[in-house]
């Protein structure tokens with residue numbers, strides 16, 4: 001099939017590349033000229049394992065191309081995906097400016113039948129609104145259908161998730177659009193990935209409900225972790241005991257610094273807004289947000305409790321991205337923690353395998369190290385924020401010899417407290 005993806009960011013680039021891998025011809029469109037120029041030279045705008053190689057292969061085999069021209073990009077397409085950003089706007093409401101601009105441009109350019117698909121995470125009713133905007137802006141009355149196809153990929157595992165999804169959700173309102181989308185996803189159906197068709201509004205809500213549920217699971221275990229700490233239980237053992245219940249499951253039950261990234265925080269806020277707008281109680285989702293905000297401050301309190309005051313203290317941090325295997329710093333817990341440490345008068349040195357360039361845009365004047373150990377010399381504490389693989393088995397003897405004071409604050413509970421203590425270090429975890 002011939003496809004166009006509007007918005008060549010995280011989701012757009014991964015979607016376009018994976019759909020090209022499945023044999024389609026894909027044009028990736030973006031208004032960011034520099035991004036497109038760099039992509040044409042094989043330079044990726046994001047760090048995502050395996051993506052560069054996959055983009056290169058599809059470009060060489062003429063299935064993937066990049067353009068800044070929407071009219072040119074969509075001209076031949078059977079399906080057009082809208083994958084632009086939907087950030088938090090005022091009061092947490094999803095800002096749909098980019099989606100609406102794309103819909104207007106689509107209306108001006110559309111001259112043959114296409115299925116226009118919202119892949120961006122959009123509030124319920126947006127796909128229908130896109131339809132209305134296109135119709136209003138159409139110069140030539142070409143027939144088209146709209147569909148909703150929310151994306152569930154995880155950064156860091158985006159390619160695997162796109163090609164082996166737990167499920168593909170497609171919201172449609174016409175048999176023709178259903179047929180087109182069924183044909184598009186047939187290769188995934190062949191490898192037993194479930195494709196579910198729903199009405200458009202349900203599809204839009206499935207995305208928010210899924211992200212909010214996962215965020216709630218994280219805040220739930222984080223709240224229990226505070227109790228575990230007070231009553232002398234170990235949250236890791238509690239989570240294992242809970243997770244073995246099939247009805248609960250072990251995933252998203254790791255106590256730590258809470259969720260961050262480009263999706264959960266903004267999607268929970270947008271859901272709160274949608275609930276309120278429809279006169280529904282938003283109490284669960286508001287509590288989820290509050291617990292998450294507090295969790296990052298709890299770590300700063302732990303550092304303060306260990307060191308007395310943070311003023312003039314030197315703190316070393318391992319990991320900056322909101323999770324491992326990505327350089328994405330959007331709403332990363334590290335940003336809130338570093339901000340709070342600086343406010344308390346501490347000096348901060350950091351190391352992250354890939355996210356330091358992104359972090360420099362937020363904190364240009366903290367110290368960035370060349371390797372994890374370089375930043376430990378004379379630090380009063382090491383704080384582990386992102387659980388990159390390379391931090392999982394550190395040389396604790398070396399850590400102890402470099403640190404000025406013996407504190408390790410394990411924000412993700414990845415270390416064994418007894419092992420850490422055996423090196424003369426003081427272990428501080430989250431809920432242990």
Ligand SMILES: NC(=O)c1ccc[n+]([C@@H]2O[C@H](COP(=O)([O-])OP(=O)(O)OC[C@H]3O[C@@H](n4cnc5c(N)ncnc54)[C@H](O)[C@@H]3O)[C@@H](O)[C@H]2O)c1
Nearest residue numbers: 007008009010011030031032083084085086098120121151
């Ligand atoms: N990042 C994720 O892990 C993830 C996962 C699932 C769903 N989503 C959703 O997918 C959507 C996109 O997220 P993202 O992380 O890829 O965003 P992003 O910011 O990485 O990318 C958005 C891209 O759209 C481009 N753009 C903006 N306006 C445009 C226009 N008028 N025409 C063409 N291009 C335009 C931007 O230049 C940018 O390159 C959001 O709604 C997000 O919630 C994201």
